[in-house]
Amino acid sequence: MPTTVKGIVATAKGEPVELTDIVIPDPGPGEVIVDVKSCGVCHTDFHYREGGIGDDFPYLLGHESAGIVAEIGEGVTNVDVGDFVILNWRAICGECRACKRGEPWYCFDTHNATQKMTLTDGTELEAALGIGSFAEKTLVAAGQCTKVDEADPAVVGLLGCGIMAGIGAAINTGEVTRGDSVAVIGCGGVGSAAVAGAHLAGASPIIAVDFDERKLDAARELGATDTICSKGMSEDELVAAVQELTGGFGADVVIDAVGRPETWRQAFYARVWPAPSCSSACRPRRWS
Ligand SMILES: [Zn+2]
Numbered sequence: 264m265p266t267t268v269k270g271i272v273a274t275a276k277g278e279p280v281e282l283t284d285i286v287i288p289d290p291g292p293g294e295v296i297v298d299v300k301s302c303g304v305c306h307t308d309f310h311y312r313e314g315g316i317g318d319d320f321p322y323l324l325g326h327e328s329a330g331i332v333a334e335i336g337e338g339v340t341n342v343d344v345g346d347f348v349i350l351n352w353r354a355i356c357g358e359c360r361a362c363k364r365g366e367p368w369y370c371f372d373t374h375n376a377t378q379k380m381t382l383t384d385g386t387e388l389e390a391a392l393g394i395g396s397f398a399e400k401t402l403v404a405a406g407q408c409t410k411v412d413e414a415d416p417a418v419v420g421l422l423g424c425g426i427m428a429g430i431g432a433a434i435n436t437g438e439v440t441r442g443d444s445v446a447v448i449g450c451g452g453v454g455s456a457a458v459a460g461a462h463l464a465g466a467s468p469i470i471a472v473d474f475d476e477r478k479l480d481a482a483r484e485l486g487a488t489d490t491i492c493s494k495g496m497s498e499d500e501l502v503a504a505v506q507e508l509t510g511g512f513g514a515d516v517v518i519d520a521v522g523r524p525e526t527w528r529q530a531f532y533a534r535v536w537p538a539p540s541c542s543s544a545c546r547p548r549r550w551s
């Protein structure tokens with residue numbers, strides 16, 4: 264029997280979101296229904312509401328979650344009813360070129376639930392990042408459930424988006440390694456996790472940049488060795504401050520965790536220069 268639960272839906276670009284009834288179909292082959300126990304608030308949900316990700320309204324928002332498997336469809340073997348799981352955006356295929364070369368984060372053929380959740384009038388919902396977990400229950404592909412030991416869902420649910428995005432930016436995309444100098448611009452959820460990722464990889468110095476002192480304090484706890492409060496700084500001044508903390512070189516890896524043109528330029532110019540093409544003797548530089 265399809266189930267009706269409450270969910271938060273963005274109905275149109277820029278309009279206030281609505282708490283409304285949504286209908287979850289019975290899980291089909293390879294699908295799972297999860298009782299959502301927590302859902303973080305991520306800027307990406309705001310982007311969906313603002314029409315910045317697509318125009319396929321209505322969107323069922325929410326994607327940074329943990330919960331308990333409530334029902335499983337035919338052929339599901341990786342989880343069972345009652346399992347405590349973190350939801351992940353995409354179930355990797357395990358067979359495409361990216362998966363086979365050990366880079367599943369670039370998988371070309373990720374899976375979501377095949378069926379759609381709907382409004383009570385039958386209008387199909389697009390689930391944010393293929394999850395849609397600002398809801399009491401949600402329908403996902405079985406592979407989107409990562410079984411973990413039971414823990415505080417509000418804490419471990421963050422692994423489903425912000426933490427993996429930040430740690431992944433440092434360790435996978437930025438390829439931060441021992442001894443690298445790293446600057447992280449913006450120390451919200453993703454930036455804080457990038458600081459932690461750089462710390463895990465053995466980077467030093469790790470320079471956290473934000474205009475909120477409280478976020479810089481938190482970044483220090485996660486492994487930042489230096490902090491720059493960028494409030495009131497020009498783009499050039501910030502770049503100069505990063506260079507000063509890195510012996511005049513700039514950072515080996517700069518992570519922009521804000522995503523605005525200004526911070527993108529700062530990230531670009533705060534790297535080690537000159538660019539690698541200038542001389543084969545220059546050490547390779549990466550950024551993300
Ligand atoms: Zn997110």
Ligand SMILES: [Zn+2]
Nearest residue numbers: 356359362370
């Ligand atoms: Zn794949």
